[in-house]
Amino acid sequence: MALLMFKNLVVYRLSGLGGEPWGATLTEVEDGLSKARFVPCMATQPLSAGWVSPRHGEGGEGGTAPLVESIGGQWLMRLMVEQKVLPSAVVKRRVEELAKKSEQATGRKPGKRHAKELKEEAVLALLPQAFTKQASVNVWMDTKAQLLMIDASSAKRAEEAATMLVQSLEGLALRLVQTTLSPAAAMTAWLAGGEPPSAFSVDRECELKSADEMKSVVRYARHPLDTEEVRAHVLSGGKQPTRLALTWKGRVSFVLTDTLQIKKLSVDDGLFDAGSSRADEGFDADAAIATGELRQLIPDLVAALDGELATA
Template sequence: MFHNLIIYRIAPGWLPDLQAVEEALAKCPFLECGATQEKSLGWMPPRGEAHGALAESVAGQWMLRFMVESKTLPASVLARKVKEKADRIEKETGRKPGRKETKELKDEAKLDLLPMAFTKQCSMWVWIDTASRLLVLDTSSQGRADEVVTLLVESLPGLSVSLINTQTSPQAAMAHWLKEQEPPKGFTVDRECELKSASEEKSRVVYGRHPLDIEEVQAHIDAGKLPTKLAMTWDDRVSFLLTEGLQVKKLAFLDTVFEGKKADDGGFDTDVAIATGELGKLIPDLIEALGGEAESGVATAPHQ
């Protein structure tokens, strides 16, 4: 269900109300792009059922699903269409279109082509843990996360959030774990890592499927290269790639998570219960491994 994590802390003061969230999301439902529409975004039922609830609660964990649909026009196709229009004007009037008219021709060409453009859909799971005051987005794109957070903050009165900020930066912690060969309690270091130099050359060393408990890695760190990505496993249950920005990528639940589960135990509720159950323990352990949470500002809705 989750493949990437960007984690926010929900500030005190927001009173969670599932019905209020449902009503707020209903004001921005996802609708497919119209014929000449480049992009559409909004909320869709997490269960995938038509006309279903937009905010689902499973064992107290709230799940939302955000959808974006966009149309892509290859630049070469658009340029060719604009040239055709410009050539026609030049042939009919004997003059070349000016800069302003060329811009108008580009807008006109785009409207002509959009009905024939391919569409791409991208959805994102949004998890709200009201008890732990966490907002977790299943994305590796900070820009896309900002888009969703802004929409939520503007839609839900009193909601304010901030990215989780730890006492020790992930980069400093990863460097220590690699140099001293001492992963934090409950975690193991796996076989993937990226090290980057802070110098102007920005030199980079990447290890993939390679043991990291070697002098070469420690020498790179001594030489000033710092880890930007590190593969880890938590409690022999969840593997992931930790980044310098405290993003969790390449999330995978290991076989031990599913021991004792029947083959027919699948379905939305089971998937949510497993994912939130495991991640609800992993996230605080990861924060603790990074020295605990530091104070930080919160993002609030802009004043009207």
């Protein structure tokens, strides 16, 4: 198995503000994103977020490369987040130095309010010297299916990217896709002895967590899951799966979570081998293979969970 260009997916439903299908053009999306193009942090700026070229990254073509790429009708974007890194020990030491100077000048220790001001002063002084770290988030929009997929390892990072997109694109509304059958209930049934739908097979990794106050956790890795031990945890031990490794049609492997996040995506090497032009086209071929497979996997997964939950 080889990694896809997407490692994780959080899936949202697209709509217009009045609940109508969202129908912006590629040009309108490009114009919206261009108003929030990524700019690195200024000297005393702790955080910066903005859109970069999904093909070239931040500096492609002098920063003028398209911010949305259409590959086979699938729209791809990338959000860049840059953050200044200030170790807490460094900040603490600087605050203590400032507090000592203040006490020597006034004859009394700083109170709570003054201590807060000193911390803000310390951070402001240290920010220009701080290291920066960058993280990018791939965003994929399937306008025909009216779905948005965000490659984020946490719900918080996905929500940040979704919020940034809504702020950038006028008239766009997003909501997380929810299913009639919860992933936890479905995974419980599959591990307890039922078979997953025919397109899917259970692999050799899962996490089980109890719902009581103990919150005990059992994890299996590279371990067969069709055993009495696993079934006992689920049937009589009161534990529910929070993560389960699955493979779809023998081609794409992933881990499904109880919050309907898709993690650790990988694809059968043969799919890349089949793309003879991959070495020449690079980004386009990877994007076409990834979106081509995942466009089929996502509706199959939703169907395996009894369909999308209707909303008012």
